[in-house]
Amino acid sequence: MIRLENVTKVYEGGTVAVNDVSLDIQKGEFVFLVGASGSGKSTLIRLMLRDEPVTRGRIWVAGKDITKLPKWKIPYLRRSVGTVFQDYKLLPNKTVFENVAFALEVLGRPRSVIGPQVNQVLELVGLADKSQRYPRQLSGGEQQRVSVARAFVNRPPIMLCDEPTGNLDPKTSVEIMRLLDRINRTGTTIVMATHDHAIVDAMKRRVVALEHGRVIRDEVAGRYERTSEEE
């Protein structure tokens, strides 16, 4: 589903964020990208979303080499990849319903389709009763659930999550992880950057540990802690 081949990203000024990373992520996998701040987790997510161009190497997402994707095709890539970020990235002037519907509006879906589809996904994330509220009227956990709903409403084959629990308390984080786990069970591939030990340890999924932009460990049903032990 996602394949990285000798990917390197060097930012202006010479900072090497990702250094010769190769990864294969299968359809339906749930993969944690772990590592300290500055290890290259978020950059890797941004590269997979073509929010940054690679310096060297190639990335395939859903069978397409996105490093050679022309500019005008980038929106199409993003429509097939749901994204969830630490700061939710919701449109403040739109209601919960409108925020989720926006992902479908962009695709040009008719209103008759948008309404039922949005309501269904809001049921899934448990926010059906708050569909007319604005983001500022919701708690952090609720805002992140809206963000997950928006990422999933289009039923994308892949979801990229960058520290989705970074701003949430442990209890709310567990709620979000349960939600992501449910989505993963529908066959959606999920790649999640995090440095939340408890979550990684509890989920027992594939763990890719990064340090200074390099993969230092890739373990099926791994734990967070082993990263430091292997060093």
Add this chain to the structure above:
Amino acid sequence: MSRFVYLIREALSSLRRNALIVIGAIMAVFISLALAFGAQVVNELLKLNTRAWQDGTHVVAFLYDEGTDNVPPGAHEQLLAEVRSWEEVEDARLVTKAEAWQEFQRIFENDPQMLDALRDPTVLPASIRIELEDIRLHQTTRYRLEQQQQVVRRVNTASQSIEQLQNLSDVLQILGLGLAVVLGVAAVVLIANTIQLAIYARREEVAIMKLVGASNWYIRVPFLLEGLIEGLVGAALAVFAVWIASNNLAKAGESLELFRLDISNQWFFRSGLVVLVFGAAAGVLGSLLGLSRYLREADGTGPDIPKGF
């Protein structure tokens, strides 16, 4: 269709939310276009007045009598035909001695003393009255007529003042056009600036739109509609304001005999349409310019998602 309605709704809601910035943009267009359109109105008035003063005869060639002074019969008609063939001549007509006497009598019908003074009507010469294509060519015509010494006794041309007025009108027209261009560019730049401000205020929103897969055009259209509406409203206000001002000027100038201050509604309609189209175009162009900075880096090098790894 629903997508288009959605984009229009987005544009209108954005106009509502950013009322202050929108009013700023509309005022910018209004002021620029009102000044530019005002300059055009002044130009039109100048044109109307110079045209009114120019109508009629520009050059008069007084002729020797036929049959005397070595002027053969038919020489007047022959000269008239030649004059009419000159490219700078719009129209020419022959005023015979008899017609000259009739004209004299008509002009001085209320002045019996003048009529008495002219004891011998035959002293009034025949003449060719010439209307030129362009009044500034009167020297050429004068020169050509003066070559016809056998027939032409004397040549009178339009006064220099009309020529100066024509030159002044030309200069003012060029200045007016220049002013309109400068103010038009200013309108585009002001709209671009305003739209850029609006986008800057909504850069997070634009980034989120791109994140969920909105194409550049999808993001652009509401902003373009915003610019279009701002440009149109500003231009409509400018046309209306100048029209009101011009009408008031015309009313105030009704008592003036020398000048015309009334411009036809037809001219206003035509020119007003041009201003509206320009306003709309300036709005769209300004939006495009304002947006280009934020959208040209859609390949992922733009300031989309906060950096950090």
